[in-house]
Amino acid sequence: MVLQIPNQELLAPYLQVPIAAPLLDINFGFARARVLDTAIELKLFTHIAGGAHTCSALATVAGCNVQALQILLDALVGLELLQRKREAYSLSALAAVYLVEGQPGYIGSHLSAVMEQWDTWGNLTEVMRTGKKQLRRDWGSPEGREQDPGMFTHLFPLVFPAAWQAASQLDTELQGRVLDVSAGSGAWSIATALRHPQVEIIARDEPGLLPDLHEQVTRFGLQERILLQPTQLELRSLPSESFSLVIVGHVCRFKGARKSQALLRECYRLLQPDGKLLLADVMPNDERTGPAAALMIGLSLFLNSQEGGVFTTTQFHTWLRATGFEQIKELRIGPLPLLLASR
Ligand SMILES: C[S@@+](CC[C@H](N)C(=O)[O-])C[C@H]1O[C@@H](n2cnc3c(N)ncnc32)[C@H](O)[C@@H]1O
Structure with missing residues (x-):
């Protein structure tokens, strides 16, 4: 055939x-x-x-x-x-x-908090059609964040390795006071305190998130050196030029462009001359063609917050320079970019 x-x-x-x-x-x-x-x-x-x-x-x-x-x-x-x-x-x-x-590395409560977005993503087509988001909770607002503590404070095992390496790249002579603007799980504060025994740290976050933070700080025996401060006490009330290092870890994408730039200006004011700003965030490449995870997080912030979004390294460089920061270094630690800017 x-x-x-x-x-x-x-x-x-x-x-x-x-x-x-x-x-x-x-x-x-x-x-x-x-x-x-x-x-x-x-x-x-x-x-x-x-x-x-x-x-x-x-x-x-x-x-x-x-x-x-x-x-x-x-x-x-x-x-x-x-x-x-x-x-x-x-x-x-x-x-x-x-x-x-019960294990130190447990992130199940963070993963479950992420899954709380299930219904929100179910409305994606509708949001695209109308351009109107139906915010179940706004991660950019204090109330929204406090509803989902696992989302923010149970990230310690994921953040700590990069924070530990970043802290090791800071000046070994680092002294004075360090400000951790939105400390969340405390990973940056704890790594910095352990690596730099001469510094005292102020770690801030929403009151509803502080109990978890307190627990983590206590686990490392650092309660004498890491002082917790609720965010109702405005940054504005802290004296100018009083910190040698300010840490802004994974905060800007929740705040959005306008509030992030205002925050960077406030950080500049709080830093002593020669002080450093350490900024960590999820950043897509300049063309916004990848990495896929960064672009998906951008969409997630669009759906889950009023003003949040992801910003490129170049955007951060521009904002930092406009604020007055000089010598912006990119530290390549793990998959996420980290910026270290000098005042
Ligand atoms: C993903 S957590 C990061 C926590 C910690 N800095 C870290 O890197 O592990 C995001 C943090 O940003 C804070 N945050 C989110 N939106 C904010 C806003 N609009 N204003 C101030 N802080 C905000 C949260 O309270 C939370 O501590």
């Missing part, structure tokens, strides 16, 4: 095209996020760490249907968060560090 190959025009749209896998990955990404969220909600990783290794043991402690849970556990093995040998499930290295409650 002679094989009848149809003409090229008919075949080409199916055969001479890029494979669709990346599209399917994006499309089904929501299900992966949901699997992780449910596993955190059911405390599966914590229960496994506590000794419940089989599906039936896990179903008992987590209060689940055995047949349904079996399928979820298999999916978690597929996602490389669990491993299975015969009937026994164990944690992957990633899950053991970040997903077990």
Whole structure:
């Protein structure tokens, strides 16, 4: 029998095209996020760490249907968060560090806070059509932030490695007072205090976020050197030229362009001559073509805040120069850019 190959025009749209896998990955990404969220909600990783290794043991402690849970556990093995040998499930290295409650690296409450945006993202098409966002909570407002403490204060394990390295690149002779403008988890304050035993730090944030911060500072025994201050006490009330270092860690994208520039001016006023400003944020490249995570965070801030957004390194350079800062250095630590500017 002679094989009848149809003409090229008919075949080409199916055969001479890029494979669709990346599209399917994006499309089904929501299900992966949901699997992780449910596993955190059911405390599966914590229960496994506590000794419940089989599906039936896990179903008992987590209060689940055995047949349904079996399928979820298999999916978690597929996602490389669990491993299975015969009937026994164990944690992957990633899950053991970040997903077990009570461990220092636990970020489950942060991941759950991120998932609180589920319905907000469900309205994305509508927001695009109308241009009107339906803010369930505004991350740029103090009340909005206090509703989601996990979003801001439970990030310590994610921020601390970069903060530790950045602190090691500061002048070894650093002395005097340091201001951590919105301390959140305290990662920058704690790393700086540990690396520079001569400094005293004022770490500020919303009153609702300070208890978590206090707990973290106390864990490191730094409560004598890191003084917590609620943000109701305006920066304006602090004396000029009284800090050797001001830290602005992952704050500007929540504030938006106008308030960020005002904040930088205030930081300049607070710094002593020769003082340094350390600025960390998520920054897309100048053409705003990547990294993908930065652009997605830009969209997230558009949806979740009145004025927030992501700004490029060049935008920050321009703002810092306009404020009077000189010698702006880019420290490359980890995947995120860090700027160190001198007054
Ligand atoms: C992602 S957390 C970063 C916390 C910490 N600096 C760090 O890098 O881990 C964002 C911080 O910015 C603060 N923040 C958000 N929006 C703000 C605003 N409009 N004004 C002042 N602070 C704000 C939050 O309270 C929170 O501490």
